[in-house]
Amino acid sequence: MRDLFPFFTENPDLIYLDNAATTPVPRTVIDAMQQALINRGSVGRGLYPTSIAATEHVERIRTAVADLLQTKPKQVAFTHGATHASHLLLSALRHEFSENTHLGVLATDHHSTVGPWSHAVLSAKGTVSLFDPSQTYTHVIISHGSNVTGAVSDLALISNQVRKHNPDALIIIDGSQTITHLKIEPTEWGIDGFFWSAHKHFGPNGIGALWYSGRLEQRLSLQAISGGGATISVDPQTFIAQPSATPHSLEAGSPNYEALCGFEAALQVMQSTPQTDPSLCRDAHTLLGQIPGITLISSPNNLGIITLYHDRIHAHDIAEHLANNHIAVRAGQHCASIIHAQANTPATVRISIAPFTTRAEIEQTVATITGYLQSLASYHER
Amino acid sequence: MNADAIYDRAYNPRFSHKGESCTHLAVGANQSCGDEVTLYCTVDASDTILTITHQCRACALCSASADLLAETLCNRTITEIAGYNSEELQKAFEIPISPSRISCVTLPLHTLQKNLAPRTDSN
Numbered sequence: 001m002r003d004l005f006p007f008f009t010e011n012p013d014l015i016y017l018d019n020a021a022t023t024p025v026p027r028t029v030i031d032a033m034q035q036a037l038i039n040r041g042s043v044g045r046g047l048y049p050t051s052i053a054a055t056e057h058v059e060r061i062r063t064a065v066a067d068l069l070q071t072k073p074k075q076v077a078f079t080h081g082a083t084h085a086s087h088l089l090l091s092a093l094r095h096e097f098s099e100n101t102h103l104g105v106l107a108t109d110h111h112s113t114v115g116p117w118s119h120a121v122l123s124a125k126g127t128v129s130l131f132d133p134s135q136t137y138t139h140v141i142i143s144h145g146s147n148v149t150g151a152v153s154d155l156a157l158i159s160n161q162v163r164k165h166n167p168d169a170l171i172i173i174d175g176s177q178t179i180t181h182l183k184i185e186p187t188e189w190g191i192d193g194f195f196w197s198a199h200k201h202f203g204p205n206g207i208g209a210l211w212y213s214g215r216l217e218q219r220l221s222l223q224a225i226s227g228g229g230a231t232i233s234v235d236p237q238t239f240i241a242q243p244s245a246t247p248h249s250l251e252a253g254s255p256n257y258e259a260l261c262g263f264e265a266a267l268q269v270m271q272s273t274p275q276t277d278p279s280l281c282r283d284a285h286t287l288l289g290q291i292p293g294i295t296l297i298s299s300p301n302n303l304g305i306i307t308l309y310h311d312r313i314h315a316h317d318i319a320e321h322l323a324n325n326h327i328a329v330r331a332g333q334h335c336a337s338i339i340h341a342q343a344n345t346p347a348t349v350r351i352s353i354a355p356f357t358t359r360a361e362i363e364q365t366v367a368t369i370t371g372y373l374q375s376l377a378s379y380h381e382r
Numbered sequence: 383m384n385a386d387a388i389y390d391r392a393y394n395p396r397f398s399h400k401g402e403s404c405t406h407l408a409v410g411a412n413q414s415c416g417d418e419v420t421l422y423c424t425v426d427a428s429d430t431i432l433t434i435t436h437q438c439r440a441c442a443l444c445s446a447s448a449d450l451l452a453e454t455l456c457n458r459t460i461t462e463i464a465g466y467n468s469e470e471l472q473k474a475f476e477i478p479i480s481p482s483r484i485s486c487v488t489l490p491l492h493t494l495q496k497n498l499a500p501r502t503d504s505n
Contacts, residue, residue: 313442315416320480332416333414340416347416379389
């Protein structure tokens with residue numbers, strides 16, 4: 001599988017274990033983007049062949065995304081990525097917030113959702129709390145899979161729990177960590193929004209998708225959320241702006257056609273390659289957890305996420321030592337400070353594996369961390 | 383400081399303890415990486431720093447930097463510390479420091495500079 005990725009040809013000595021942050025890009029994605037640039041046409045705006053072809057192509061990509069989610073193309077909008085999708089929904093919905101708003105989040109949630117949503121709700125004198133099934137919520141925005149612990153939320157169960165108290169609650173899901181690993185069934189789960197970034201599944205940066213339920217679509221349609229030549233009209237007498245229909249009203253500006261073509265190719269790679277080996281995920285978790293002094297804050301999971309810290313050696317020191325030995329991991333709080341506060345650790349090292357990760361790479365990583373910790377033991381004995 | 387000296391200072395700090403009788407407290411953090419430093423300073427009436435101690439929950443670079451500053455900035459005035467160039471501090475680290483880790487080295491200094499203000503007549 002490594003042969004699919006020029007990244008590994010360019011970086012033959014690198015063990016890449018930062019896939020939860022971003023994934024390498026396959027040759028087919030690069031080729032698709034190059035072709036899009038060569039045959040550039042103004043999407044949705046021109047009457048000439050390359051423009052018409054690009055316009056039709058974008059709608060075929062929308063259909064491909066809808067097919068992946070078993071939904072309708074009209075309920076899929078393209079975004080600049082997960083954070084943009086979250087902010088887009090927030091900008092459309094924040095006018096609803098009041099002292100009666102109760103937002104539910106998870107301790108593991110990413111700053112890109114919990115930060116701006118909490119700020120907006122609290123600014124409107126509403127309430128924010130960690131999700132508790134016994135509580136009544138007006139809005140819930142949570143990650144499907146944690147980028148720190150690898151824990152996966154049971155969205156059907158959460159949806160049932162939320163709607164028992166408030167059938168009209170909006171349930172919005174950041175699917176960035178699960179899109180590559182799990183079957184995504186938003187309609188089946190009874191949620192209202194699901195979004196992710198393409199760069200999490202071998203695609204380019206700056207592109208992603210947002211699925212929305214009929215209930216959410218109605219609330220989005222009422223808003224002139226974002227503007228642009230094809231997404232909004234302005235009355236020449238009154239200057240009152242009118243958005244076009246969803247999903248195009250959500251896609252301001254000229255579409256990033258080359259990124260969309262890369263997104264399409266990345267979806268094909270994702271759907272045609274094997275999943276990350278669950279036994280490798282499990283064994284990696286066990287091996288890393290057995291290193292003396294290491295504490296795991298992830299649980300065994302199939303997202304390939306193993307997150308750890310040492311009781312005396314800071315995460316950045318471990319990560320930099322790994323980097324010096326050609327092993328790429330992530331250290332810090334991973335944009336998830338609440339879970340780190342709960343774990344009472346300032347930072348962790350995250351190792352995230354992908355379908356191309358080998359057992360030998362995991363063993364080398366374990367040996368490198370173990371050797372580093374042993375080399376520092378002498379300092380503690382002085 | 384070479385790598386050995388940095389690790390030695392980080393894991394065997396000379397000035398790491400709570401300054402119970404300090405006159406100034408400086409607390410800082412790098413939110414993205416999780417470095418946390420608390421600096422305890424005793425400052426006399428002429429704005430001269432008499433003692434600095436620290437408590438760090440931080441990486442080796444940050445911890446070593448805090449300990450080094452605790453030693454070298456004593457007997458300087460708050461005004462002198464305000465003008466202390468972080469590049470001077472970085473030169474004390476005789477190892478390559480990647481751009482993303484410069485903030486680890488400079489956090490203790492910036493925390494001091496942010497929290498120590500010279501006395502004014504109204505003080």
